[in-house]
Amino acid sequence: GFAKLDTHRKIRSGFAEVIFCSGKSDAHLLDIFGRLYESDGEVFGTRATPSQYEIIREKYPQTQYDSLSRIIKIEKPDKKRIGKIAVCTAGTADIPVAEEAAQTAEYFGSYVERIYDVGVCGIHRLLSRIETIQTANCIVAVAGMEGALASVMAGLVDKPIIGVPTSVGYGASMNGLSALLTMINSCANGISVVNIDNGYGAGYVSTQINRLVAGK
Amino acid sequence: GFAKLDTHRKIRSGFAEVIFCSGKSDAHLLDIFGRLYESDGEVFGTRATPSQYEIIREKYPQTQYDSLSRIIKIEKPDKKRIGKIAVCTAGTADIPVAEEAAQTAEYFGSYVERIYDVGVCGIHRLLSRIETIQTANCIVAVAGMEGALASVMAGLVDKPIIGVPTSVGYGASMNGLSALLTMINSCANGISVVNIDNGYGAGYVSTQINRLVAGK
Amino acid sequence: GFAKLDTHRKIRSGFAEVIFCSGKSDAHLLDIFGRLYESDGEVFGTRATPSQYEIIREKYPQTQYDSLSRIIKIEKPDKKRIGKIAVCTAGTADIPVAEEAAQTAEYFGSYVERIYDVGVCGIHRLLSRIETIQTANCIVAVAGMEGALASVMAGLVDKPIIGVPTSVGYGASMNGLSALLTMINSCANGISVVNIDNGYGAGYVSTQINRLVAGK
Amino acid sequence: GFAKLDTHRKIRSGFAEVIFCSGKSDAHLLDIFGRLYESDGEVFGTRATPSQYEIIREKYPQTQYDSLSRIIKIEKPDKKRIGKIAVCTAGTADIPVAEEAAQTAEYFGSYVERIYDVGVCGIHRLLSRIETIQTANCIVAVAGMEGALASVMAGLVDKPIIGVPTSVGYGASMNGLSALLTMINSCANGISVVNIDNGYGAGYVSTQINRLVAGK
Amino acid sequence: GFAKLDTHRKIRSGFAEVIFCSGKSDAHLLDIFGRLYESDGEVFGTRATPSQYEIIREKYPQTQYDSLSRIIKIEKPDKKRIGKIAVCTAGTADIPVAEEAAQTAEYFGSYVERIYDVGVCGIHRLLSRIETIQTANCIVAVAGMEGALASVMAGLVDKPIIGVPTSVGYGASMNGLSALLTMINSCANGISVVNIDNGYGAGYVSTQINRLVAGK
Amino acid sequence: GFAKLDTHRKIRSGFAEVIFCSGKSDAHLLDIFGRLYESDGEVFGTRATPSQYEIIREKYPQTQYDSLSRIIKIEKPDKKRIGKIAVCTAGTADIPVAEEAAQTAEYFGSYVERIYDVGVCGIHRLLSRIETIQTANCIVAVAGMEGALASVMAGLVDKPIIGVPTSVGYGASMNGLSALLTMINSCANGISVVNIDNGYGAGYVSTQINRLVAGK
Amino acid sequence: GFAKLDTHRKIRSGFAEVIFCSGKSDAHLLDIFGRLYESDGEVFGTRATPSQYEIIREKYPQTQYDSLSRIIKIEKPDKKRIGKIAVCTAGTADIPVAEEAAQTAEYFGSYVERIYDVGVCGIHRLLSRIETIQTANCIVAVAGMEGALASVMAGLVDKPIIGVPTSVGYGASMNGLSALLTMINSCANGISVVNIDNGYGAGYVSTQINRLVAGK
Amino acid sequence: GFAKLDTHRKIRSGFAEVIFCSGKSDAHLLDIFGRLYESDGEVFGTRATPSQYEIIREKYPQTQYDSLSRIIKIEKPDKKRIGKIAVCTAGTADIPVAEEAAQTAEYFGSYVERIYDVGVCGIHRLLSRIETIQTANCIVAVAGMEGALASVMAGLVDKPIIGVPTSVGYGASMNGLSALLTMINSCANGISVVNIDNGYGAGYVSTQINRLVAGK
Numbered sequence A, B, C, D, E, F, G, H: 001g002f003a004k005l006d007t008h009r010k011i012r013s014g015f016a017e018v019i020f021c022s023g024k025s026d027a028h029l030l031d032i033f034g035r036l037y038e039s040d041g042e043v044f045g046t047r048a049t050p051s052q053y054e055i056i057r058e059k060y061p062q063t064q065y066d067s068l069s070r071i072i073k074i075e076k077p078d079k080k081r082i083g084k085i086a087v088c089t090a091g092t093a094d095i096p097v098a099e100e101a102a103q104t105a106e107y108f109g110s111y112v113e114r115i116y117d118v119g120v121c122g123i124h125r126l127l128s129r130i131e132t133i134q135t136a137n138c139i140v141a142v143a144g145m146e147g148a149l150a151s152v153m154a155g156l157v158d159k160p161i162i163g164v165p166t167s168v169g170y171g172a173s174m175n176g177l178s179a180l181l182t183m184i185n186s187c188a189n190g191i192s193v194v195n196i197d198n199g200y201g202a203g204y205v206s207t208q209i210n211r212l213v214a215g216k
């Protein structure tokens, strides 16, 4: 076939291959979705459009789709969720990216705590939730515009923070580049950064860390 | 002469012309320094080098030079300082720019409170000084690297904040561009921004505001 | 709820929370709009689309919408407007951003004078209005393309100028970045800058200053 | 004093404050170095110049300086090193940044394995060391120019990778920006990124992860 | 006519003129298509839309259109294909650009081997196909996101590699700029690069090289 | 020789070849200088260093050097200067670039009027000289920082304006890029732009225009 | 009214005000169009959409619209066209911008010669038309992609060249920025540049020059 | 040792490892230089400084150093040079980069023809040498500033052109980025591009092609 599915990946990395649905033709997507479902008994795709969901659901009616995170999946029932990851956002507009992170982490077996809309322009909101955050094994900080959330949190916790800049903003936010630069340049310690809007990547890395602590 | 000194400026804007010493030849600088001193009985220059100071001091031994802020001046004695401006920095490396702002504001008659090294990666330092900051008429927030200080402060005070991004940092800080973008994109309200390392501009604007409140 | 409304903000900063409507789902927007209206008896949103207006109006028929500024609001009657802010534009295409600034300032209780289409390529238009501008407590200068308006005005007045670069232009204007750089680099004194197209921010800062002078 | 030393930091975050020596005046540096040494019995600084070392050594002759990593320190003897971090470089020119990472991690109690000069243009070099790398708790991938090392490694291991772009290169490498973009955009999973040349940051984050696994 | 067709080009360069269909009006395109077909007995266009195909097919029903590569053509039957070019992609999303390269090379008389979805995040896929690649006269490496494929391949073969960055990706991929920088900065030898998504250019250059080896 | 002197140029374009001294080795420069002097009886070089002048003067003692404009030349006596070009600057720091423009224009036979330090932050200075400017055949506007001078002048005259952005400024001026963008985006009509600090180019183009009007 | 029409402009600059139609509301556009037509007996607008044309034509049926250049106008009959301007393009895709330039110049009374599709990748096309070009008073060089046309022409003529970079291209052409940089950096003399796609600006400047030579 | 010398490389790729001297410590450089010389009987380094040469010459007195290209080498006598590569430059300032390309190609066994100072602003110089260029197997086009040389040549030959942008220029040339963009966006066919100032890379690729044609 046109695509070389990476069926060894689960063995090599502990994570099954995930489908990046964006830009895939319907035929290709359906083919890959089916092959991965066959091989693993479950399957997970990111950045799916509603119309891609329609096409997949026709053949696999048990498919679930979340229009906020744009995640499409068939998931085995009763999977255990271990450890704890805190997924935080600066504003409400960052929630779709945060959900991509949270649901990715959950699919891969992490327990996730959501703490949304605690941006730095009202610091008391963050301070009032800080204990919950401090007890996580890893923190995902999702923020657009100036993206200062990661810096402030890094000064308050002793766990690794994965910064996810988002494209929320306008003008000089340059579609998330400004938030990316903020996070990369943070004067605070303990922050590393993934691509703009890459909730998936943050869910993946935070799960790697969470698994290391809580055991596979 | 080569330079058209703007002797009307003090009448038009309430501020005498200031010398931007950087890049001026010794002869030009000495000439301008002298003419302004003659006309006003005092004179103020920014970005002066130690060697420019040597040349001016020879002719005007009463000249004062501060090697931190790089400000050179002859100032009338016993000038009154009104109102209150808070000049804050994120780190110790931002102090030279902050001093340019503070001393500019003082020269133009403002009372200045300095609150240095209160960056967001140790938020308790800022919180412990917040009352002093809240009683100022205007706040100058000086920060490099990711420049998040202005955002956090804007959520805690009800006065205008002048953000001064600095070129402190390395790598993706791009000589202050990252901090500039952070401040311009702030999700917090009440922030406006001047050029990278432009302590002078912040001292000027904050004095305009301080004068409006405390009276000329 | 998903959103942590900042109900303390009015006490902390003197300004109630404002809704940034852009990108919010209908359900979220309606919920936030209602909660803020309940708590304050009035409510103010920026960047609202006509279809968002439709949804809100159904539930709150007293809602007002201005399609130029894209501001949506329910405002208490007979609010006093104090002091004076001058809102100026370079061209006619900059008017929507200027209106966002002006109406924000008015909502927060400032008296606003509008002086539009006085760009530097016909300087006599600006000079003929200069007295009106000089008597304001604060000036908002809105300009796209090369954004030179702020610089010229700063040489003619003694009050703080808030520069608002706009995305008006094409080619190398890079969606307002060029105008932003022009304003940030101004050789004139007394200018500070907000984000591209951020009329709201300029209306907020100018009101902070205007209140300081004219009393809350 | 001018600087607000963050003496609570060790309690809050588990890491003592570290001195960023670059740009600090001799007097300031000596003062901070001394205060931290007094409070903790050991002290650690990055980006120190040879002449800064001279000044510190005069007062604290037991100080150690490594001219490659530019790290200056007084370290308590017989500290235990736990777990395992693999620090890898693409070329020999990346070694100074890698050493900053490795020695930071060691100072904070991590056991470090160095695997240098295994860049992707000779992939057999990396493959021959892959088992050592796979048994680490966390991997630091240091690379300049096109920075592809992190991507290739992420496909071969199941542990989190901290990418450190370096300013090694010329022309379109734009002082490390190109390598930063490569790492941020990686199609491989499990990579998060710190600032250009920020070995310190990578040493810090990797130690956070290593501690979580191997126990504090 | 408005267009100066370069009918000498085939003599001068050995390649007939190719139509860049994007942005051409229907009338212009039809006119150019017809004139080139008349002059050469065959014709080749890139970046054609389905609706451009409709218009051309009406007049020239023998026209072929491939919606993946967006190539439109009338080709003489039984053309010989000499030598060997390997066209490789990192992911499945890069296939449209790769097909533009492959079909351009085939039209100009090269034999092409397609090796798709062998990106560096699963290096075993590439290694398993390396012998086929090593026997080509020239290799085209098509990759988006971080674009590391070209670097890894350059370390494994002794033939020139033409790198084609693609606009596949999001966020900091900046529409292919990141992949372009990666390839231009490669530490590996033997790579030269064409424009983002320029499959046509890569097909052309690789055919020039292939012809030199295999004889015209 | 290594260099192919363009001795036909004067016939083809009406302007003799000019030496761009920057970066040339002493031997090369001396050789080219001599060959052009031989062929034309005069010679003109830009961007010469004082030490390059020393070397040339030894062999050609009649050589003149201006350390402000960095122009080196041997010029025929009693050359006529026709028409009129106005060379204007925003500040005193822009004078070196302006002198490069003015002296180039003079060398090629134009009469030049210098109007310096008339930047837009004190618009009365420009207005007081406007009649002189309006009677020129072409205007050269030299400005750094925000570069607004060209826009304001274009609204006041009916002759072509050549904008020369300069690298004067700091921070977000990005070495002249900001001024270049300002001039390229001007809302005023009649402006075209040359490279940052390219006084030579402006002197050349303005002479082309001046000659067209005043006759060769 | 909202707009301050610059009715003095024709006297001040010799050119009547032109309408930039892009982004204007129908009501505003109609109002301005009418006022200018009333005042001058003719009117000229750029960047008009077909639907703007519909609205204007309803009230002013004599209005002419050219969908290629997007120019809308009512023009007095039998206007004289003096001198000569050569408008050249590199490719056929640059023709819309060239037509904006040519028709602007014609409206303002210049005689225009069109020389299209003579880009540098087939230099013989340009060389065969060079005599026509050399006899113009001013040359407009319109080119996208790499924009080399202006440089080559500047080496072949002795008249000023106005470079117009266009947004034609893809990938690293960055919507015309690459062509703009090429033209601004030209090693050839006699080129000055206007904004990307700014045919109007080039038509205006070239007419200023043409008028100076051929008399108003 | 610290460095993993790639002794298999000559077998794998047909090219021995080359030393990139820039930034290497003296001890490291000497060690690598010696090991490669031992293994191959000859050795080749790029970007060497005069002082690096001093250190190597002390131990290996037969070492040759060319201060123009900054190449350092010990070369076996009487090596055969096959085929033909044409190395061309736009100006004299591009010669150092061209020499790096030419001498690299010669070291690896190619016959090289040098054609310097034939830039597009005097196109007759290029046309007069075109036959020599057309008979090469591969052409290297070295140009800074606007970098148009590659485009013009690609229209005149039927062999692959390797474009080498150089950092020659100032202002908006942005240290070679502008020339890089020009070459990457060329409308002409048959150009592929290497990094700014990367003469070595161009010498390498052109030799790969030349060898394919002329036989190893």
Ligand SMILES: Nc1ncnc2c1ncn2[C@@H]1O[C@H](COP(=O)(O)O)[C@@H](O)[C@H]1O
Pocket (backbone or CB within 6 Å): A017, A018, A019, A020, A021, A046, A047, A198, A200, A201, D187, D188, D189, E091, E092, E093, E117
């Ligand atoms: N939202 C996402 N962002 C980045 N990478 C993703 C995302 N979703 C899936 N992926 C990765 O992309 C790979 C699929 O790429 P492809 O072969 O082009 O389908 C998967 O194996 C995942 O590792």
Ligand SMILES: Nc1ncnc2c1ncn2[C@@H]1O[C@H](COP(=O)(O)O)[C@@H](O)[C@H]1O
Pocket (backbone or CB within 6 Å): A187, A188, A189, B090, B091, B092, B093, D017, D018, D019, D020, D021, D045, D046, D047, D198, D200, D201
């Ligand atoms: N190489 C480094 N890169 C980034 N941050 C550092 C580095 N070294 C030390 N730091 C951090 O910078 C802080 C000192 O900042 P300051 O007090 O502003 O000079 C320390 O507390 C560390 O957290």
Ligand SMILES: Nc1ncnc2c1ncn2[C@@H]1O[C@H](COP(=O)(O)O)[C@@H](O)[C@H]1O
Pocket (backbone or CB within 6 Å): E017, E018, E019, E020, E021, E046, E047, E198, E200, E201, G091, G092, G093, G117, H187, H188, H189
């Ligand atoms: N996809 C493509 N990318 C870049 N250049 C192309 C492409 N397709 C065709 N070309 C070139 O563009 C030229 C046509 O340009 P134009 O005169 O604007 O039609 C052709 O002669 C080809 O050399």
Ligand SMILES: Nc1ncnc2c1ncn2[C@@H]1O[C@H](COP(=O)(O)O)[C@@H](O)[C@H]1O
Pocket (backbone or CB within 6 Å): C091, C092, C093, C117, F187, F188, F189, G017, G018, G019, G020, G021, G045, G046, G047, G198, G200, G201
């Ligand atoms: N296509 C164009 N590009 C740039 N400027 C234009 C263009 N068309 C008209 N203009 C100028 O823009 C001005 C109108 O701007 P406004 O006041 O916003 O309508 C006119 O007076 C012209 O000088």
Ligand SMILES: [Mg+2]
Pocket (backbone or CB within 6 Å): A090, A091, A092, A117, C003, C004
């Ligand atoms: Mg909120």
Ligand SMILES: [Mg+2]
Pocket (backbone or CB within 6 Å): B091, B092, B117, D003, D004
């Ligand atoms: Mg500190």
Ligand SMILES: [Mg+2]
Pocket (backbone or CB within 6 Å): C091, C092, C117, G003, G004
């Ligand atoms: Mg107007």
Ligand SMILES: [Mg+2]
Pocket (backbone or CB within 6 Å): D090, D091, D092, D117, H003, H004
């Ligand atoms: Mg190596």
Ligand SMILES: [Mg+2]
Pocket (backbone or CB within 6 Å): A003, A004, E091, E092, E117
């Ligand atoms: Mg795949």
Ligand SMILES: [Mg+2]
Pocket (backbone or CB within 6 Å): B003, B004, F090, F091, F092, F117
């Ligand atoms: Mg001045």
Ligand SMILES: [Mg+2]
Pocket (backbone or CB within 6 Å): E003, E004, G090, G091, G092, G117
């Ligand atoms: Mg064509």
Ligand SMILES: [Mg+2]
Pocket (backbone or CB within 6 Å): F003, F004, H090, H091, H092, H117
């Ligand atoms: Mg030359």
